Amino acid sequence: MFRATCNTRDFKKVINATSNLVDEICFEVDENGIKASAMDPSHVALVSMEMPKDVFEEYEGDVHDIGIDLEALKKIIARGKGDEKLILDLDAEKNKLNVTFKSNVTRKFSIALYDVSSSNLKVPDIEYPNNVSIKAGAFVEALKDAELVNDHITLKVDEDKFIIYSKGDLNQSETVFDNGVDDDDDTLAEFNMGEASRSTFNLAYLKDLTKSTAAEDLLKIYLGSDMPVKIEYEVSGSKLVFLLAPRIES
């Protein structure tokens, strides 16, 4: 038995964020909520999401592994309007997940389940020397700047500054978030530096990881030297965590 009711807008945001790097995933359902994690096909990024029971209006769940074609689910969820009620409902017998949108009409989709077993992946418990909290909008803009210049990007923490830069053969770009400068709109909300660090990442992955954020979402970014970057944010009580391996420069 698994049946959960929530707001279409929030579920859409969690599914979109999860599906940018991963095509299929196993929803690990139990009485506490839904968890899922997966690596992207090239094993460079890890995606993890957690929707605790209390983000749902109604929730009833026994232990189930529900194998989801994220591409199909994303397209179906995209059909829902933000203010429609969304009902997820496992039909274990037919091996289907029913997705129903309810407003004054009832629209119901059924998706065949994948035979995917739980990944048992956990986000590794790494100690990071540095972390910053930053508005997603400003971070995404810095990625777009870098895109004009090269296909990788360096995240650097140094002397009260969080710096995002990219260097191409001809041109270069650099965005500086200065913790020392008064920042009235709280773009850089937190800056915790243990030691100077820099790591370089594939830009396309970082863009995918942050594609479904809203400008005002607060990203918590954990950084070290030549370490994976960990990016966390919340969507109305649901938790998204991404880990991206660094690009080792030759």
Next chain:
Amino acid sequence: MFRATCNTRDFKKVINATSNLVDEICFEVDENGIKASAMDPSHVALVSMEMPKDVFEEYEGDVHDIGIDLEALKKIIARGKGDEKLILDLDAEKNKLNVTFKSNVTRKFSIALYDVSSSNLKVPDIEYPNNVSIKAGAFVEALKDAELVNDHITLKVDEDKFIIYSKGDLNQSETVFDNGVDDDDDTLAEFNMGEASRSTFNLAYLKDLTKSTAAEDLLKIYLGSDMPVKIEYEVSGSKLVFLLAPRIES
């Protein structure tokens, strides 16, 4: 002699609706107004439009068959702004139709006429067991839902419900309009059922037929079992009728 003046917005809507399935058409003009009907190239759908004299601000028409390249006319009409005055004016000598937009500047197009004779097509006078009136917006949304699942769609009338569903190899979609449920915004405005029925149609055609509707347009849909579906609606006094042959399932 044929000369007619109207509002650009309304004429645009009628031409767009007519041209989604048909490339050329013969405007049958006389003192009562403009009529036209045509079948799509694969003879699956029939399109019929009627603009009576009184939807025009000014109208003067002798009997003429005016062969129109709908693709060209549509592009020209698209150049008009909604609040511009539109003047249609036959130049019988040069075999052209002049289309003039008038605001503080005058923009005039001339289109060469096609040598198309009147089709004499009439919408066949079929008796239908069922008909429903439904907001175009909700109907089009149901078609978009179905599109995720398969390229055909079934329209079903049964037990006080108008149901639109589609079934693919893996997934399915279903929209239920329930006449028994109070529907405060009148999405399902009328429901007249003589007998339970179901027919299946090519989804792409149904989408084309309804592509130029506005969300609030009220579609009158006539339905039976394995019968063509007839869809009627009005645009500020002009009448559009579409007939689409069913897909016979093997």
Next chain:
Amino acid sequence: MFRATCNTRDFKKVINATSNLVDEICFEVDENGIKASAMDPSHVALVSMEMPKDVFEEYEGDVHDIGIDLEALKKIIARGKGDEKLILDLDAEKNKLNVTFKSNVTRKFSIALYDVSSSNLKVPDIEYPNNVSIKAGAFVEALKDAELVNDHITLKVDEDKFIIYSKGDLNQSETVFDNGVDDDDDTLAEFNMGEASRSTFNLAYLKDLTKSTAAEDLLKIYLGSDMPVKIEYEVSGSKLVFLLAPRIES
């Protein structure tokens, strides 16, 4: 030494207008401001821009020829928000132009300079029999009308009218701006006719020349028979001039 600070919005508009026909250009910088002119690769159109010192908030410039990859500069300028402060800053040693956007974060791009010497092109000093001043929006709409009909366009001045028309094999379009008709929104703001004239131009070039105009910009258009057309307009004190050779009809 060259360092100039201005509003991102205005600089973006000047660069966009300049780059529609030309890929690289030499900024001729001195104490009075920035000048640049270039011909398009097929030598049909000449583009000239002038940003005098006083359109900048701050300006310091010695004599420099700064060779710019306009495509790259345009993409970088596109990353700036209209209300950000834009700083141009020549790094003569590294042979780079730094472009910095300043709001509560600092984003800095560096572009490698081209080895382009000053073109010494001047807009030739032609005497024109006619000139009109017209809102860019209405002019661009007339070009779009013509585009439905053919790939060239005729600009005609005759009997108190400025006429833009195009004739294809089947269809034709014509926009008439009538100086004799009261035009409450000043679409045709000035009309100075010495003699009736007509010249035909390549439509794609005219569209590119006017692509970056805003609807309310006032274009000053100089016209004669089988003469190049000259189009001038201002963007907050900066001056843009375009010259386009006529298409000689056989």
